[in-house]
Amino acid sequence: MQRLSLYWIVVLLITAGISLAWLRHTQMQIPFKPGCDTGVWLIEARLSFTASQRPVLASLSIPKNPPGFRIFNEQAASPGYGFSIVGQGENRRAEWSRRTAEGAQTLYYKIQLSPDPLQRQKTEIPPPPPDMVYWQPSEATAALALIEAAGATSSTPESLTREIIKILNTKEKEQNAALLLAEYRQEILLTRLLAEAGIPSRVVQGIFLEDGRRNQSLVPMVEVYAGEKWILFNPATGEQGIPDHFLLWHRSGPSLLDLSGGSSARVSFSMIYQSIPALEMAKIQSDSNGFSFLSMHHLPLDQQGVFKLLLLIPMGALVVTFMRILIGIRTSGTFMPVLIGMAFLQTSLIPGLVYFLAIVGTGLLIRSYLSYLNLLLVARIATIVIIVITLITLASLMAIRLGFHTGMPVTAFPLIIIAWTIERMSILWEEEGMREVMVQGTGSLAVALCAYAFMRHPLVAHLSFNFPELNLIIAALILLLGQYTGYRLFELHRFAAMKDRTP
Amino acid sequence: MSWISPFALKDMGILGMNRRNHAFVARYNPRRFYPLVDNKLKTKQLAAACGVPTPTLRLVVNAQHEVKYVKNKMQDCEGFAIKPAKGSGGKGILVISGKRGNHFIKSSGKHLNERDMERHISNILAGLYSLGGTPDTALIEDIIQMDPLFEGYSHQGIPDIRVIVFQGYPVMAMLRLATEASDGKANLHQGAVGVGLDMATGKGLRALQFGKSVSRHPDTGKELTSITIPDWKNLLVLASRCYEMTGLGYIGADIVLDRNRGPLMLELNARPGLAIQMTNGEGLLGRLKKIEGLKQQKTDIHDRVSQAMELFGKKTPGP
Missing domain, CATH: 3.30.1490 (Dna Ligase; domain 1)
Structure with missing residues (x-):
């Protein structure tokens, strides 16, 4: 009876999962396989400020024909505000207005762009020659000397720019450069120097696109007008041309953000790489289709990034259930391996593995010393948490020093769980010996790696995010596994001694 | 690494972890009674009220x-x-x-x-x-004063006897002997020696350490299967009494023999381990099913123990 109702639930879950997925596949053209659709960058600008009970007008500079990208779609979410996009020439701005507002305000502007290498810049109207630059007397001589030094080894506006950047970036600052840099920011100084040399240039701002990043801000760059087009220079490296995955957000016009009627304004950017077909994108705005209800793409961007990970957990849970019930692997902590596997997803495998082993290993060493100090349990765990944080900080600093500038999100590792693991492992060590620690440690890592392999698979990642209803099927499989009463694989080894029993 | 086929295990009626949890622990042990065995203080108080002797x-x-x-x-x-x-x-x-x-x-x-x-x-x-x-x-x-009977059978620790009690019937028993490898502890997975005991007589059947057959104690060299637990029926009665005491249908009762006080109940376990099957050379499943299949279960403890001794004792081959 009990079994029967369970099987009914399983059948129901599987049918619901499959049919929902199928309907959404046919109705909304979401593909079942990853890669057979266009990739789109969705970038969200989040504008926050404090309103002061006066009429509010916020105006944000937004991209127009950014080189290397094609604009697909843009929209704004801002309840209570009037919204419009105004554009004169190359300066396109999003404007929000409201009669009166009070307190913390948050406005969103979303834009979808598809990478398009053919999207080159059009020839543009040449800018007027630069205005006169005003310098302090001492600065003027330094600036002239600098331009002269750079001009001696250059022939074109581009090479002059490169030379100036080189001088500004040398390790041991030349006297003139040091004097000027004390007064101006690098990109500002560069445009002033170029203007002094009679070359039109401007400071632009852009953003490096990386999947799942949140709370990013714009990076300043300098564009120089030469040979009838604008050429981008990175003032930090001297690199010429537009870097890969770099979106020019703000190119001309007075400022990135103008705000009246508020204070403490801040703009931050989140982005995500989506693989949705153009057709669904078209439907997202119409929103009339009932099947789009389950679409994750309605969520704000930073939450989408979180859900990309979160929706993978059921897969990890299935792996753990399988490993424990069918294989019989012992792990330390039931679902800790899933969390470790998810951390590997964010750090990439080898560095994550090295990192994890190093931290747990060092933690165990220090913990073995702590046991001499005769501390109460809570205090000991708290100490281990702090030690783990210190270790992570040190390791990150060391990685940067050694030049591994991968920007590894080490915070991905669940700190408290690592601390508990260390504590449990060291108790296990004292009580049951090193062997059991090795058994459980290896078991946990094996399950973590297995979960990682599954969660990393592009098909799994694609399906879990685009068809969240498929998790119903995973739930059904887990329910079925919960019914399994046969032997575990490792029990076949454990009970091997029964072979020689006396009949 | 040696392996055994799942069909061979099934033929022998070996109970696996999944089946133990699903068909016995979850079915016969009501969750609300767990605190009675998971908390040794409560177990002791309860035992005192029911007249089950425990260490002072x-x-x-x-x-x-x-x-x-x-x-x-x-x-x-x-x-x-x-x-x-x-x-x-x-x-x-x-x-x-x-x-x-x-x-x-x-x-x-x-x-x-x-x-x-x-x-x-x-x-x-x-x-x-x-x-x-x-x-x-x-x-x-x-501390428990070791019965002189066990002299030479145990290294440092006190031996204890684990009895699986199913619905008030003792179904399987083993003697657990501490070794140097187990650091004086009587837990099999830590390296203690387990000796299966005949349900009818309390005599040793076969001995196991680290999942392998042994015939002599690894530290003292004493012949293991020659041991016979005295006053066997009383010990089984003591173990079976724990069923009424706790209301748990599937438990492992750990019993020690004290030189002065006789058998004492040391602790109870609501999820008893499975290694006992190997020390007996027989699976639990057949015995458990026999009890489940009984037409009418007896209420008197002594009757139950006698029936179990008869059902599960090894038939000594006739002369």
């Missing part, structure tokens, strides 16, 4: 500030055991067999100073050994 309780330590008085209160005791009330699998049990000056002597012969002992009690109170890490209580009991 000397002291209960509930709070950190009481820890420093323990050594004064235990001054006159020669030997004692410190246990976490909610410990599992023998974790956190410290057996002090004697005293020399300010030092305590562990059953393994190692010395401990007062601070070591106090730290151990603090750890117990903080919940280091308890299920789920919840705050715990430390119990201090009289």
